[in-house]
Amino acid sequence: MIKDRHRKVAKKIFADNCGMGKALEETGYSDSYQKSPDKLKKTQSWKELMGKYISDDLVAEKHNALLNKVGLDKQIDVPAVKSGVDMAYKLKGHYAAERQKVEHSGELELKDNDLDDASKEIVLKHQIALKKELMDNIQKKAKNEPLK
16 A cells, blocks of 8 residues: 555655755655655555556656667767666665665665675676666567567
8 A cells, every 4th residue: 555655755755846855854854864865765565656657668668769769960869868777776776876685584674885896896797788688678668578
C-alpha cells in the first residue's frame, strides 16, 4: 500500500521540480531521512509508488530514446541523456551516486573511500556487467525479443 506521505514527496519532486532532500524536508521528514533518502527508497511503499509511475519498461523506453536524442546540430544531446537516465535510476533506487553496495551473507553499504582498490575493481566490473545487461535488454525490447 502506497503511503500518502510518499505520494507528497513524489509530487514535490515531479510537480515542483524539487530535489529529494528538499522534498523530504518540506513534507516533514526527520533530518536523518533528509540526509539519507535511501531509507525512503528502500521502503515497500516507495518501491510500489515508483513502480506505478516510473515502470522499468518506461525507464528502458526513455533511456533508449535519450540515448538516441539529437540536438538541433544533429548530435546526441549528451547532457539530456545523462540527466534523464541518472534521475530515473536514482528515483527508482537502482544506485546512489556516492555509494556502492557489496553483497555478502547480509547487505553492507560502503562509501567509495572505504573500498580498497581490489574491491573497487570488483564493484566496477559488476556495474559494467549490469549496464551491459540493461543495454542488451533495451535493444531486445526495441526488437520485441524476450528479455533476460
